[in-house]
Amino acid sequence: MMGAVARFALVALGAFALAACGERPQVINYKQGKYQGKPDTPPFASAPYNGNEQQWDTAIRTRNLAQNEYKRIGD
């Protein structure tokens, strides 16, 4: 009887010890789109662009291209 209990305890202990050996992916689970805060407006929504996205895009692109000094000096 004691032997059976000891065997059972041994098997249970082994199963318990191996329970932590499972290999699980350690990748972060991203939670996109669960923002809980206040809504924001796009940068072109207010003055001076007043919702004119194309004008804002042009302004940003001009400044963006101005960072290329090869073209800036060449002009």
Place this chain on the structure above:
Amino acid sequence: MARMKFLCDAERCIECNGCVTACKQEHEIPWGVNRRRVVTINDGVPGERSISVACMHCSDAPCMAVCPVDCFYKTGEGVVLHDKDLCIGCGYCFYACPFGAPQFPQAGAFGVRGKMDKCTFCAGGPEADMSAVEFQKYGRNRLAEGKLPACAEMCSTKALLGGDGDVLADIYRQRVTVRGRSGEVWGWATAYGAPGSGGQQPPPGAAPAGTPAPAGGTKS
């Protein structure tokens, strides 16, 4: 729609800290908070490289994933911002960020942390654009003024570029062609690597095979 990114060309950075100063001045950042900083690798050793580091506004931002109160959001331009009214200053984002971008002002005795502060790509936050409240919480909203981040526009050697990723890639590609070698685009693979690629996406304008390595180049 532009996808805003930063690009730091380690071949050009001269560690002048102009970007750090520009950022501090533009947003009136308090003492102890550094939204941007310059890191030098192998300082004093021939071939040392300096890199300007701030929030890279990652494609899959880890800070967004770990935030327990979901205070982060990504704008249509790809800028990662957060709502300070929600932030509880837990610091999880700091541990998750590969660039050490989140900063925490000391809010009291015994090292009590305040609400997280980080680079906003000069895009403010979820308050009315260019309002006094927005400036106080997040700094100036240059993007709403049709301008690019102050750090990038201030950079004297144009080592730090900021703006639409496609345009930055074009600029860098031309540089590689002119100088004949690639150098390092530090942090690009980490910040903008394709999901699931393990950050193995090559940097824009990577040197073609057979291009000589930069003389005295260092790897951290």
